[in-house]
Amino acid sequence: MKRLIIYIIEIIICFIIQSAMYDYISLADIMPNLLLILVVSTAYMHGRMSGLMLGLISGLLIDLLNGGYVVGLNALLYMLIGYFIGFTYKYYSDDDYTLPIIIIAVSDLIYGFFYYVVEFLLRGRLNFLFYLRRLIIPEIIYTVAVSIFLYKLLHMINKRLEHKTEKEV
Amino acid sequence: MRRRTKINLNPKHVLIACVVLLIGLIIISFKYGEQLSPVKEAVGSVITPMQRGVNTVGTYISNKLDNFNSIKELLDENDKLKEQVNSLAFENKLLLQDKYELDGLRKLYELDQKYADYPKVAARVISKESSNWYSTFKIDKGTKDGLAVDMNVLAGNGLAGIITEAHYNYSLVRAIIDDNSKIYGMFLKTSDTCIVQGDLQLMDDCKIRVEFINKDAQISDGFEIVTSHISEKYLQGILIGYVSNIELASSNMTKTAYLTPAVDFQHLDEVLIITELKEPLID
Numbered sequence: 001m002k003r004l005i006i007y008i009i010e011i012i013i014c015f016i017i018q019s020a021m022y023d024y025i026s027l028a029d030i031m032p033n034l035l036l037i038l039v040v041s042t043a044y045m046h047g048r049m050s051g052l053m054l055g056l057i058s059g060l061l062i063d064l065l066n067g068g069y070v071v072g073l074n075a076l077l078y079m080l081i082g083y084f085i086g087f088t089y090k091y092y093s094d095d096d097y098t099l100p101i102i103i104i105a106v107s108d109l110i111y112g113f114f115y116y117v118v119e120f121l122l123r124g125r126l127n128f129l130f131y132l133r134r135l136i137i138p139e140i141i142y143t144v145a146v147s148i149f150l151y152k153l154l155h156m157i158n159k160r161l162e163h164k165t166e167k168e169v
Numbered sequence: 170m171r172r173r174t175k176i177n178l179n180p181k182h183v184l185i186a187c188v189v190l191l192i193g194l195i196i197i198s199f200k201y202g203e204q205l206s207p208v209k210e211a212v213g214s215v216i217t218p219m220q221r222g223v224n225t226v227g228t229y230i231s232n233k234l235d236n237f238n239s240i241k242e243l244l245d246e247n248d249k250l251k252e253q254v255n256s257l258a259f260e261n262k263l264l265l266q267d268k269y270e271l272d273g274l275r276k277l278y279e280l281d282q283k284y285a286d287y288p289k290v291a292a293r294v295i296s297k298e299s300s301n302w303y304s305t306f307k308i309d310k311g312t313k314d315g316l317a318v319d320m321n322v323l324a325g326n327g328l329a330g331i332i333t334e335a336h337y338n339y340s341l342v343r344a345i346i347d348d349n350s351k352i353y354g355m356f357l358k359t360s361d362t363c364i365v366q367g368d369l370q371l372m373d374d375c376k377i378r379v380e381f382i383n384k385d386a387q388i389s390d391g392f393e394i395v396t397s398h399i400s401e402k403y404l405q406g407i408l409i410g411y412v413s414n415i416e417l418a419s420s421n422m423t424k425t426a427y428l429t430p431a432v433d434f435q436h437l438d439e440v441l442i443i444t445e446l447k448e449p450l451i452d
Contacts, residue, residue, distance in 0.1 A: 012216070012219070015216070016216070016219050016220055016223050017223070019220055019296040019297060019298070019307075020219075020220040020221075020223040020224040020227065020295060020296045021223060021224070021227050024227055024231060029372070029373075047180075048180040048184075049178070049180045049183065052180060052183060052184055052187065056187055056191075061212070061216075064205075064208060064209045064212045064213070065209070065212060065213055065216060066298050066305070066341075070195050070198050070199050071194055071195070071198035071205055072191045072192070072194035072195040072198060073195060075191050075194075076188065076191045076192070076195070079184075079187055079188075079191070080188075083180065083184050086180070120348070120369075125348075125369075127370065130370050131369070134369075134370075134372075134373070135369075
């Protein structure tokens, strides 16, 4: 229960930073995908179920607040990413800071690719290389750079939570 | 032993259930988009005040930082501007004389002003779409200030976008540079119509695409494009931007060109909303 509340607070903070602070954190018009970092690193640290729930909630938040025409698309994408990244929980170790960052990069690539397919390819925008070069790759680079710090923070929060639950049991 | 009592759900089943649910949601929202508006409203009214707060704090801090950085620059600029004021004041006097003359002549001809003065409301941009793919932004006024969907949004003296969603205390605006935006435009000088379409690929050059210009149109670089009289949602005669790179389209039937918007989308802060809707067409 406590975990769920903490997750929701994390989601809201990430979402607000990403949407309201765009002027101060965007470089060359590109913003890091903080919510994806959150979803992926939680899935990596705590398994499929957490990834799934977190992806679902944050995706829905994006869908409802960003005024797209279709509600549920981001939710589906984030949720599937959260679930499948959850399989990497097997390889989770306490002091490994490289693997999660690689996972985050890969999942940002997957997210960007599928988002392009659904929202742009279906409207007949065929120049994939442009979108890859201009949006997807820069977003990955920036996201990875941010995730180095953000992952450490999330890892710390997760550890503290785990510690508490162990005590209770 | 608290953990044992928890219901043990298989993640696979939860996943399947959620996927089915979301696909259903996508279909529903695609077919009956308006039905979900109350849900959006409810979520939005919780998150929007937070966004506004964070945005205000951010603006405050960056203003303070800017103050320290730019005192010297400001002093230099001040000198330059003083010179400019002098020369402009002189120019202004000449122009004023012309204006009086123009007013007199207009009165003689009983001409109205070129464009009607529309009622406007000012609003502040509080957040931007949180992904890199779209150019929509959120403003801090909503239906309680008299805004409604399809109202035109200006910044400075140019068209910035159109309201796509109006909620109680916030609204979403789609910028004209958005990939989904399409506007009927018109050349101010020659009255040739065209379609102004946002394009993500031209975003870096801060330009948008202009299509379907008549092949025989007598146009050249730098001409102004305004919103056209045949547009359904945009009021007539609002400046969109200046045209450049005119070329014959590959079909040889029309011309295409690029357009530099009159609005600086990099530094969009305050916008004006025209609280008048274009009269709907009645069959």
